[in-house]
Amino acid sequence: xxxxxxxxxxxxxxxxxxxxxxxxxxxxxxxxxxxxxxxxxxxxxxxxxxxxxxxxxxxxxxxxxxxxxxxxxxxxxxxxxxxxxxxxxxxxxxxxxxxxxxxxxxxxxxxxxxxxxxxxxxxxxxxxxxxxx
Numbered sequence: 001x002x003x004x005x006x007x008x009x010x011x012x013x014x015x016x017x018x019x020x021x022x023x024x025x026x027x028x029x030x031x032x033x034x035x036x037x038x039x040x041x042x043x044x045x046x047x048x049x050x051x052x053x054x055x056x057x058x059x060x061x062x063x064x065x066x067x068x069x070x071x072x073x074x075x076x077x078x079x080x081x082x083x084x085x086x087x088x089x090x091x092x093x094x095x096x097x098x099x100x101x102x103x104x105x106x107x108x109x110x111x112x113x114x115x116x117x118x119x120x121x122x123x124x125x126x127x128x129x130x131x132x133x
Contacts, residue, residue: 054099061090061100068112077119084116 064087071080088109095105 054097057094057097058099061087061094064090065108065112069115072112072115072119075119077116077121080116080119084112087112 064083068080068083068087071083074080091100091105091109094100095102
């Protein structure tokens with residue numbers, strides 16, 4: 001009788017875990033952990049470092065482009081010219097880093113230069129000459 005009681009209690013004490021006992025987030029983390037050895041996930045770690053580095057420099061370049069455009073909209077030639085110089089430097093450095101194609105950089109620099117040159121004193125849009133008939 002005692003053996004039957006022990007057998008019955010021990011059977012009730014052991015409850016197997018269901019396959020989905022873990023929360024969803026934990027299950028996904030277990031499945032997508034990646035390589036277990038540190039050397040095997042080094043390319044992924046380096047890619048993350050490079051991504052942050054590239055994101056920082058691209059963001060900085062976009063900020064300088066926006067500052068140049070704001071200076072052009074304000075109509076201040078001296079401020080716009082100074083911003084253009086810094087902006088072109090940032091664009092060229094990003095081309096050197098491989099963050100931007102050289103043709104795209106040339107196009108951006110050309111567009112910005114045209115906007116700044118339109119503000120230059122004495123270089124505004126010339127009045128159209130009358131056509132002699």
